[in-house]
Amino acid sequence: MVKRKERPPVSPTPGGAKTGDFTRNPALAETREGEKSTDALLILSQITSTVSALSELDAILKVGVEKTLEFIGGNYGGIMLLNKESQKLTYHVYQGLSDEFVRRAAVKPGEGVNGRVFSTGKAILLDDISAEPEVLHSDLIKTEGLRAFISVPLRFREAVLGVLNCASPRKRHFAEKDMHLLNSIGDQLGLAIGHFRLHKRLQEKRERYRDVARQVITAQEKEKKRISQELHDETSQMLAALTLNLKTLIEMAKLSGLRDQKFNEMLRKIHTTAVQINNEVNRIISDLRPTLLDSLGFVPAIRHYAESSLLPLEINITFDIMEAPPALSPEDEVNLFRWVQGVVGNIVQHSRARNVKISLQKRRNRLELCIKDDGVGFDVSRIGRINSQKRRHGLGLIIAKERMKLIGGDCSIQSQPGEGTTVVAVIPMA
Ligand SMILES: Nc1ncnc2c1ncn2[C@@H]1O[C@H](COP(=O)(O)OP(=O)(O)OP(=O)(O)O)[C@@H](O)[C@H]1O
Ligand SMILES: [Mg+2]
Numbered sequence: 001m002v003k004r005k006e007r008p009p010v011s012p013t014p015g016g017a018k019t020g021d022f023t024r025n026p027a028l029a030e031t032r033e034g035e036k037s038t039d040a041l042l043i044l045s046q047i048t049s050t051v052s053a054l055s056e057l058d059a060i061l062k063v064g065v066e067k068t069l070e071f072i073g074g075n076y077g078g079i080m081l082l083n084k085e086s087q088k089l090t091y092h093v094y095q096g097l098s099d100e101f102v103r104r105a106a107v108k109p110g111e112g113v114n115g116r117v118f119s120t121g122k123a124i125l126l127d128d129i130s131a132e133p134e135v136l137h138s139d140l141i142k143t144e145g146l147r148a149f150i151s152v153p154l155r156f157r158e159a160v161l162g163v164l165n166c167a168s169p170r171k172r173h174f175a176e177k178d179m180h181l182l183n184s185i186g187d188q189l190g191l192a193i194g195h196f197r198l199h200k201r202l203q204e205k206r207e208r209y210r211d212v213a214r215q216v217i218t219a220q221e222k223e224k225k226r227i228s229q230e231l232h233d234e235t236s237q238m239l240a241a242l243t244l245n246l247k248t249l250i251e252m253a254k255l256s257g258l259r260d261q262k263f264n265e266m267l268r269k270i271h272t273t274a275v276q277i278n279n280e281v282n283r284i285i286s287d288l289r290p291t292l293l294d295s296l297g298f299v300p301a302i303r304h305y306a307e308s309s310l311l312p313l314e315i316n317i318t319f320d321i322m323e324a325p326p327a328l329s330p331e332d333e334v335n336l337f338r339w340v341q342g343v344v345g346n347i348v349q350h351s352r353a354r355n356v357k358i359s360l361q362k363r364r365n366r367l368e369l370c371i372k373d374d375g376v377g378f379d380v381s382r383i384g385r386i387n388s389q390k391r392r393h394g395l396g397l398i399i400a401k402e403r404m405k406l407i408g409g410d411c412s413i414q415s416q417p418g419e420g421t422t423v424v425a426v427i428p429m430a
Pocket of ligand 2: 342345346394395396397
């Protein structure tokens with residue numbers, strides 16, 4: 001809010017505006033009118049460039065008020081916006097007005113001059129507001145010394161978002177073209193407010209979406225940990241015992257000279273199946289909770305994961321890993337590991353690559369993990385769209401990106417059909 005300070009001296013009306021004496025000299029009047037319209041265009045272009053140059057809404061609105069005051073030769077002005085809670089128009093920025101005036105000026109849509117401008121969307125220009133018998137707070141208007149007065153709607157698309165008020169301590173005759181200029185100023189400021197609000201809403205939505213993604217990822221990690229623990233402590237132990245018992249049974253059958261081929265064969269088959277199930281459960285456990293992360297740390301864990309996923313498919317892997325990689329927080333480690341799982345999983349599923357390069361390097365204050373394949377590549381703009389063949393969303397890369405944002409990093413994907421794929425995760429390092 002612009003607080004009331006010393007009232008500035010009345011600024012001269014731009015181009016000498018209409019002040020009785022020059023109207024008697026038509027030639028002079030014409031020149032002055034010419035200057036005035038140049039000023040008008042200049043002011044409009046200054047406001048337009050302010051709207052596009054400044055990102056702070058209040059700063060834009062203040063410039064809007066200042067420039068309009070310059071145009072009408074006034075020194076009291078401000079912008080009223082609809083307050084959602086009170087459903088009243090209240091001053092958002094102002095200049096030259098007393099605090100009491102600002103406080104008492106709050107009106108409901110439809111009430112008084114400002115309320116009418118707001119509800120009809122039509123500007124009101126008064127040569128002398130103090131002479132208007134039906135205005136609200138006429139006592140205050142007189143005390144403040146307001147005479148020439150304009151109230152212009154701030155429009156955005158079909159809606160009116162607020163009003164711009166400017167006043168001068170002198171009477172002034174407003175012409176039709178003043179109305180056009182002031183409406184254009186109102187439209188520019190309305191556009192700035194509208195875009196600012198849309199941008200804010202979008203940011204809030206993004207933030208909410210990110211919060212949800214964060215909660216989902218954290219809840220998933222927690223649940224994965226719980227399931228892996230249960231599988232490890234219960235299922236895997238029981239399967240290990242079953243395998244051992246079956247092995248003992250086979251030995252016992254051998255020792256007791258049991259010659260039933262079919263029975264022996266069946267026993268061996270059951271044993272092999274039990275071993276396979278146990279291996280599978282162990283694989284699921286390590287997918288759910290990368291135990292290597294806990295025991296050996298991040299680099300051996302990603303090496304192991306990449307090798308065990310890619311080498312069986314005869315995909316060559318080259319590692320370019322910095323010496324003494326920095327220690328990572330458990331949260332960073334687990335999210336980076338999951339990221340690697342997603343990217344390597346995509347290479348297995350989609351790439352038909354022959355070679356993969358995994359590099360981990362520190363560049364300035366950032367740790368960069370890059371996975372590059374020489375496979376078929378894909379159109380990056382299609383990420384997150386419905387895959388017509390599989391008829392479902394591919395979410396892996398979207399989640400991979402979210403994971404990196406979750407830990408304050410970033411994930412970029414470069415690919416083109418026929419050109420291979422490079423996926424890079426960058427996280428800030430202290
Ligand atoms: N390395 C890659 N090589 C070729 N295509 C890829 C590669 N990585 C991703 N893609 C393409 O991008 C799409 C999106 O990948 P994403 O990981 O987001 O989803 P998905 O793998 O299809 O499903 P999900 O990961 O959810 O199981 C894939 O369907 C695939 O067409
Ligand atoms: Mg995937």
